[in-house]
Amino acid sequence: MSEDHMFYTEELPVSILYPDGKRVSGEAEIVSEHNLTVLINEKAAYRLVCTKDNLKELVAGRLKTDGIIESAEDIYRIYFCKYENEASVFLNKEIAWEETLRSDLTCCTGNRVYAEGKRAGLKKLPPKKVCPEWVFALTEEFGKGTKIHDRTAGVHVCMLAREGEILFVSEDIGRHNAVDKVVGYALLNGISLNECMIFTSGRVPVDMVEKVIAAGIPVLVSKSVPTAESVKMAGEYGLVLICRAWPDKCEIFAG
Incomplete structure (x- = not known):
């Protein structure tokens, strides 16, 4: 396995079964799960189960789609620990939190939110022509x-x-x-x-x-x-x- 993929996948033994009953032993490259805890202004906010790739983009995007930030200017710094299993986000503003634990029910990776920010109402999108x-x-x-x-x-x-x-x-x-x-x-x-x-x-x-x-x-x-x-x-x-x-x-x- 190349170094580029060592954190994303793992080679594991597998037994391949054919319709005639024949079984052949081999190896399969399987995607790995990565656990990432995200702190916002030193408060636990998320536990994300993800693929260990583009983690900074993942954190910034989640902050945007959860309505916590409006733009990149709201982020002062995103810092990852050595093994990238914890991200500390410091914002240029204070966040009002509700002390509740919420599950993302339809997310297939079982992500959890430990502190849910107050989210502004969704806005209707302007018309967009698509070719x-x-x-x-x-x-x-x-x-x-x-x-x-x-x-x-x-x-x-x-x-x-x-x-x-x-x-x-x-x-x-x-x-x-x-x-x-x-x-x-x-x-x-x-x-x-x-x-x-x-x-x-x-x-x-x-x-x-x-x-x-x-x-x-x-x-x-x-x-x-x-x-x-x-x-x-x-x-x-x-x-x-x-x-x-x-x-x-x-x-x-x-x-």
């Missing part, structure tokens, strides 16, 4: 050159794009984390989120739609399917929601 060429160009490129998915098929992939141009690609065992990583990348690199679209491999439940609206991104595209609640919420807040996006067709549920 079909942009969407179908992304369907052709989706998943190409993904360093973890190519080796394990065990992570979600998310692309950040602007007018059909791919700006950043993230991978994570959690589809919510993958979205947060591209949001964080945009924040930390001065990219206007209201000019972008997101293309994700994951299903689109209502909390995923809420996350994208909170980030101010007007277009969400997925290879997978939405829920009835997510379609209704997308329509209410002006989010363009395109699902079952493949090179030959896609389905527009809102926008």
Whole structure:
């Protein structure tokens, strides 16, 4: 295994079974889980189960999609300990916390929130015209050159794009984390989120739609399917929601 992948995957023994009953011993490269505790202004805020890749982007993106920050200017510093299992975030403002423990019920990685900040109400997104060429160009490129998915098929992939141009690609065992990583990348690199679209491999439940609206991104595209609640919420807040996006067709549920 190359050094680039030593923290993301692990080679484990596997027994391969064939229809004729034959079994062959071998090894499989399996994606690893990483536990990350996030402190905000010295107070425990999150325990994230994630892929150990683009962690700074993950933290910044989560702060944005949870409504804790508006922009990168709200962050004074993000510091990681030696083994990157704890991140200390210092903000340029005080946060009012509610002393409650909340679970992210639809997050497939079992993330936990120890202190939930007071979140401003979601704002309706401005209208956004989407050219079909942009969407179908992304369907052709989706998943190409993904360093973890190519080796394990065990992570979600998310692309950040602007007018059909791919700006950043993230991978994570959690589809919510993958979205947060591209949001964080945009924040930390001065990219206007209201000019972008997101293309994700994951299903689109209502909390995923809420996350994208909170980030101010007007277009969400997925290879997978939405829920009835997510379609209704997308329509209410002006989010363009395109699902079952493949090179030959896609389905527009809102926008």
